[in-house]
Amino acid sequence: MSQLPKQPAEVSVPTSADVARLAGVSRATVSYVLNNNATVRISEPTRHRVREAATQLGYVPHAAARSLRAGHSRLVLLPSGHIPAGPLHQHFFQELQAGLRRLDYTVVQYGSAGLADDEAVRAWAELRPVAVVVPPGITLTPHGTEILTRSGAKAVITLGPEPVAGAHGLVMDQRQVGASAVGHLLVRGRRRIGVVMPREAGLTPFSEPRLAGARQTAEPAGAHISPLPLHYEEESAAELAHRWPELGLDAVFAYNDEYAMLLMRALQDAGVAIPGDTAVVGADDLLLGRLLRPRLSTVRMELAMPDPLAETIDRLVHHPGTAPVHHDLLRTSAVHRESS
Amino acid sequence: MSQLPKQPAEVSVPTSADVARLAGVSRATVSYVLNNNATVRISEPTRHRVREAATQLGYVPHAAARSLRAGHSRLVLLPSGHIPAGPLHQHFFQELQAGLRRLDYTVVQYGSAGLADDEAVRAWAELRPVAVVVPPGITLTPHGTEILTRSGAKAVITLGPEPVAGAHGLVMDQRQVGASAVGHLLVRGRRRIGVVMPREAGLTPFSEPRLAGARQTAEPAGAHISPLPLHYEEESAAELAHRWPELGLDAVFAYNDEYAMLLMRALQDAGVAIPGDTAVVGADDLLLGRLLRPRLSTVRMELAMPDPLAETIDRLVHHPGTAPVHHDLLRTSAVHRESS
DNA sequence: TTGAAAGCGGTACCAT
DNA sequence: ATGGTACCGCTTTCAA
Numbered sequence: 001m002s003q004l005p006k007q008p009a010e011v012s013v014p015t016s017a018d019v020a021r022l023a024g025v026s027r028a029t030v031s032y033v034l035n036n037n038a039t040v041r042i043s044e045p046t047r048h049r050v051r052e053a054a055t056q057l058g059y060v061p062h063a064a065a066r067s068l069r070a071g072h073s074r075l076v077l078l079p080s081g082h083i084p085a086g087p088l089h090q091h092f093f094q095e096l097q098a099g100l101r102r103l104d105y106t107v108v109q110y111g112s113a114g115l116a117d118d119e120a121v122r123a124w125a126e127l128r129p130v131a132v133v134v135p136p137g138i139t140l141t142p143h144g145t146e147i148l149t150r151s152g153a154k155a156v157i158t159l160g161p162e163p164v165a166g167a168h169g170l171v172m173d174q175r176q177v178g179a180s181a182v183g184h185l186l187v188r189g190r191r192r193i194g195v196v197m198p199r200e201a202g203l204t205p206f207s208e209p210r211l212a213g214a215r216q217t218a219e220p221a222g223a224h225i226s227p228l229p230l231h232y233e234e235e236s237a238a239e240l241a242h243r244w245p246e247l248g249l250d251a252v253f254a255y256n257d258e259y260a261m262l263l264m265r266a267l268q269d270a271g272v273a274i275p276g277d278t279a280v281v282g283a284d285d286l287l288l289g290r291l292l293r294p295r296l297s298t299v300r301m302e303l304a305m306p307d308p309l310a311e312t313i314d315r316l317v318h319h320p321g322t323a324p325v326h327h328d329l330l331r332t333s334a335v336h337r338e339s340s
Numbered sequence: 341m342s343q344l345p346k347q348p349a350e351v352s353v354p355t356s357a358d359v360a361r362l363a364g365v366s367r368a369t370v371s372y373v374l375n376n377n378a379t380v381r382i383s384e385p386t387r388h389r390v391r392e393a394a395t396q397l398g399y400v401p402h403a404a405a406r407s408l409r410a411g412h413s414r415l416v417l418l419p420s421g422h423i424p425a426g427p428l429h430q431h432f433f434q435e436l437q438a439g440l441r442r443l444d445y446t447v448v449q450y451g452s453a454g455l456a457d458d459e460a461v462r463a464w465a466e467l468r469p470v471a472v473v474v475p476p477g478i479t480l481t482p483h484g485t486e487i488l489t490r491s492g493a494k495a496v497i498t499l500g501p502e503p504v505a506g507a508h509g510l511v512m513d514q515r516q517v518g519a520s521a522v523g524h525l526l527v528r529g530r531r532r533i534g535v536v537m538p539r540e541a542g543l544t545p546f547s548e549p550r551l552a553g554a555r556q557t558a559e560p561a562g563a564h565i566s567p568l569p570l571h572y573e574e575e576s577a578a579e580l581a582h583r584w585p586e587l588g589l590d591a592v593f594a595y596n597d598e599y600a601m602l603l604m605r606a607l608q609d610a611g612v613a614i615p616g617d618t619a620v621v622g623a624d625d626l627l628l629g630r631l632l633r634p635r636l637s638t639v640r641m642e643l644a645m646p647d648p649l650a651e652t653i654d655r656l657v658h659h660p661g662t663a664p665v666h667h668d669l670l671r672t673s674a675v676h677r678e679s680s
Numbered sequence: 681t682t683g684a685a686a687g688c689g690g691t692a693c694c695a696t
Numbered sequence: 697a698t699g700g701t702a703c704c705g706c707t708t709t710c711a712a
Contacts, residue, residue, distance in 0.1 A: 013468075013492045015705055026683045031707055039708095043681065058490045063466040064404035064413070065705035068688050073404070080449070082434070090425065097451040106463070109420070109449035111437040123446070126403040128353075150398045152353045234630065258628065265631040288598065288628060290574065291605040355689055366699045371691055379692090381697060405689035408704050 014057040023053035030054075034061070063106075067128070072152065076105045076313065077129035079120065082113040082202045083137040086284065092303045096133070099310030105130070117141060125151035131313050136160045136172055137205045155316035161209045163326050168316065170309065172330045174206050175213030180299045181253040181281045182217040182225075184334035190251035190279055191223045196259050199231045207255055210283075214253060228252070230259060237266035244272055250279065251340070257282035257289040257298055264292065264339065279340035294338030302331040354397040363393035370394075374401070403446075407468070412492065416445045416653065417469035419460065422453040422542045423477040426624065432643045436473070439650030445470070457481060465491035471653050476500045476512055477545045495656035501549045503666050508656065510649065512670045514546050515553030520639045521593040521621045522557040522565075524674035530591035530619055531563045536599050539571045547595055550623075554593060568592070570599060577606035584612055590619065591680070597622035597629040597638055604632065604679065619680035634678030642671040 016034075020027045025046060032040050033050040053059075067073040078093065085093075097107045110127075112120040121144040124132060132153050134140045140158055142165040148156050149166070156167040163169035178195065185193055195214050197207050211227060218225045226249065230236055244267060254260035260282030264274060272278055274294060282289055282298045289296035309329075316322060356374075360367045365386060372380050373390040393399075407413040418433065425433075437447045450467075452460040461484040464472060472493050474480045480498055482505040488496050489506070496507040503509035518535065525533055535554050537547050551567060558565045566589065570576055584607060594600035600622030604614060612618055614634055622629055622638045629636035649669075656662060 013490065016707095017705080027706075028684080028708080029682060032682090035707085037708090041681065046681080058487055060462055060465040060487065060491050062408070062468060062705050064408050064468065065688090066707075068402070068404050068408060068690095068704095069706050069708085071688065085425075085430065094422070094451070094453060098454055101451075101454070107451055109451070111434070111441075111447055111449070113434060114438055114441070122400055125400040128402060128404065147398055147400065150353065151400050232627065234627070261628055261631055287572065287574070288601055291601055356691095357689080367690075368692080368700080369698060372698090375691085377692090383697060386697080402689050405704090406691080408688095408706095409690050409692090411704065 014059045016059070016061070018057055019050065019053045019059050022057065023049040025050060073128050073130055074105045075127060075129045076100055076107045076131045076133065077124050077127060078107060078109045078133050078135070079112045079124060079138050080109045080135065081138045083135075083205075088284065088301060088303060089135065093135075096309055100313065103310060103314050105314075112138060117144060118147075121147050124148065125153075128152050130317055131155040132157065133313070134158045134160065134167075136174070137202065139205075140164050140167060142166050154320040155313050157313065157316075159329070161205070163324070166324070168325045170325075170327050170329050172303070173213075173328060174209035174330075175216065176330055176332045177283050177299050177301065178210035178213030178215075178253065179217040180332040180334045181210075181283065182214045182223070184281060184297070184299075184336065185251045185253065185279055185340065186217070186221050186223060188251075188279060188336075188340055190340075191221075192226075192249045192251070193218060193223055194226045194228045194247065194249045194252040196230050196252065196254040196263060197227045198255055198259060199229050199236075203255075210253075210255065230255075230263065232259065232262065234262070234266070237262045238269070241266035241270035241272065244270060244278070250277070251281070252278060253281050253283075255283065257284045257286040257296060260296055260298070260339075261289060261292060264296065275338070275340050281334070281340050285335060290337070292339070297337045297340035298335050300333050300335050304329050304331055354399045356399070356401070358397055359390065359393045359399050362397060363389040365390060413468050413470055414445045415467060415469045416440055416447045416471045416473065417464050417467060418447060418449045418473050418475070419452045419464060419478050420449045420475065421477045423545075428624065428641060428643060429475065433475075436649055440653065443650060443654050445654075452478060457484060458487075461487050464488065465493075468492050470657055471495040472497065473653070474498045474500065474507075476514070477542065479545075480504050480507060482506050494660040495653050497653065497656075499669070501545070503664070506664070508664045509666045511666060511668050512643070513553075513668060514549035514670075515556065516670055516672045517623050517639050517641065518550035518553030518555075518593065519557040520672040520674045521550075521623065522554045522563070524621060524637070524639075524676065525591045525593065525619055525680065526557070526561050526563060528591075528619060528680055530680075531561075532566075532589045532591070533558060533563055534566045534568045534587065534589045534592040536592065536594040536603060537567050537569050538595055538599060539569050539576075543595075550593075550595065570595075570603065572599065572602065574602070574606070577602045578609070581606035581610035581612065584610060584618070590617070591621070592618060593621050593623075595623065597624045597626040597636060600636055600638070600679075601629060601632060604636065615678070615680050621674070621680050625675060630677070632679070637677045637680035638675050640673050640675050644669050644671055 016027050016030045020030045033047050100107050145166040158164045158167050158169050161174050254263050264280050285298045285300040356367050356370045360370045373387045440447050485506040498504050498507050498509050501514050555565050594603050604620050625638045625640040
């Protein structure tokens with residue numbers, strides 16, 4: 001059983017020609033058998049000999065050669081950025097990936113951190129993906145879209161907050177998050193609202209739109225929004241809590257539950273009553289937020305239809321002519337607990 | 341400026357032949373120029389014309405064709421499983437990826453969730469990666485290793501708790517985590533120690549070794565270990581906390597900080613004094629654990645040398661003969677706060 | 681039922 | 697300083 005072959009380093013990779021030779025047939029026949037080609041009839045004994053030879057050699061077809069010949073790949077590229085992917089996204093991609101694999105696509109994540117926009121796009125294009133799904137936090141320019149389509153991508157899909165010219169946009173409008181949070185706070189009578197802006201790099205693509213959404217919602221109600229830069233560190237939170245009185249805020253939307261928990265603890269330590277003096281709202285509906293006292297109010301987010309998305313991609317691949325689709329994936333709702 | 345070309349759907353992808361035609365040279369020359377081939381001298385005007393033509397057509401080389409010809413790729417494959425990747429791993433991979441890219445490798449994550457072991461391995465092998473880095477939680481059999489090396493992989497590296505025959509093992513021995521936690525508890529005089537076992541699927545590759553490490557450390561000290569199955573849900577924790585008195589434990593290692601926070605809250609709500617009645621230790625050293633009262637004791641984990649790992653891989657690629665390396669990446673240390 | 685051969689997009693040797 | 701061309705591994709007509 002699989003005793004490691006201590007060959008002199010240079011083990012040559014078996015090709016379909018090797019299989020053919022061993023089975024005593026032509027490469028064509030090997031291809032027919034291994035791909036179960038229905039348009040051609042191969043005798044059972046031959047099929048058997050070919051299969052036998054293949055497993056004996058440990059033959060694995062060469063994807064590059066195959067798709068080179070075919071003129072197209074079934075590769076779906078999923079660039080990933082520097083953003084620490086939260087459980088929500090991870091789950092979403094997991095589903096998407098499963099759905100695409102069911103449709104017989106090869107899904108691959110390509111880490112693009114540290115590449116300039118167009119470098120990254122070129123790198124993706126070299127792989128000749130049939131579809132590219134760009135998550136929020138990675139910027140795709142119209143020019144980038146063009147490079148991709150010109151290199152054969154049938155579907156280019158952005159998940160960012162803004163539709164990109166030429167690409168199909170499945171929008172995740174982060175503004176909704178800010179809007180839900182602030183809406184909730186307004187209903188509960190708050191008017192002077194802080195919005196935490198994480199200082200951590202890479203989060204701006206999320207925090208800026210959330211702030212914008214907060215502003216849009218606050219304005220008509222005559223409420224006031226103050227951005228509050230914050231590091232994800234105890235000292236930073238303590239410092240912010242320290243000057244809380246002079247800020248004169250009666251509520252804060254803390255970007256997400258983690259920043260909310262951090263800030264809430266600091267505020268409590270500084271003697272600020274929650275929700276008495278200041279209401280606190282997070283986002284993500286983490287389990288941990290429910291363990292705090294008071295329990296953390298939050299904005300719950302759901303990503304609709306990862307699976308239909310797989311089918312949408314499949315449709316786009318087959319009918320590339322289609323006009324860009326724009327869809328909103330994000331569903332948000334405020335969850336009232338005790339901190340607001 | 342990049343007005344979207346509303347072509348009748350079938351835009352043909354430009355090849356090096358197209359570039360050659362437009363520049364009025366041969367394909368060979370195009371290759372020389374675009375790859376800055378030093379072994380051949382091309383006149384400046386020609387170089388210019390070629391570059392001009394390439395950009396004008398939006399030419400991007402075809403990676404598959406290139407590596408088919410070259411006989412090898414520079415692809416490093418990084419299978420990813422169903423396990424919710426924590427920040428520690430994400431950071432580690434980020435670094436590894438950056439390091440490898442600096443060495444001019446193409447790094448790609450391949451989601452293998454829902455594939456049987458050998459299906460997955462075949463799928464990887466089809467891509468003819470030059471190296472494969474298998475994270476913990478994904479099982480690689482010796483047979484799988486053989487398939488990969490036979491298909492041309494020069495370096496197969498496992499990050500799991502157990503070295504795999506034939507592969508280079510960069511071990512992350514999760515037992516250390518349990519050992520550190522229990523060691524800490526023993527020093528503080530605890531003897532009847534519970535170990536939380538998450539019921540969530542996919543965590544067993546981590547939880548089992550941690551339990552084993554706990555047992556190994558407890559035994560010589562005459563301490564007793566009780567596994568405690570727990571769902572990551574408030575009800576499950578409450579239920580466990582409810583029968584805490586009858587368990588007669590004076591300490592618990594809660595798998596990680598998240599489970600620890602969950603359990604600690606439930607215990608407090610059930611009237612169990614922490615650390616008076618029961619000491620609690622988590623793992624991961626999350627910031628959030630420091631916000632609890634009492635502050636959560638934890639096991640800090642560090643993944644040594646992601647960057648040297650990139651260079652190790654590079655070396656392995658160049659000198660494949662090398663005997664399997666086995667190395668321990670994980671550094672753990674207990675951090676005493678207030679919950680123990 | 682099977683085989684011979686062309687060709688996918690690049691690269692690199694050998695001529696010119 | 698350039699061009700012609702064989703070849704990488706695989707699929708797919710077309711012939712036999």
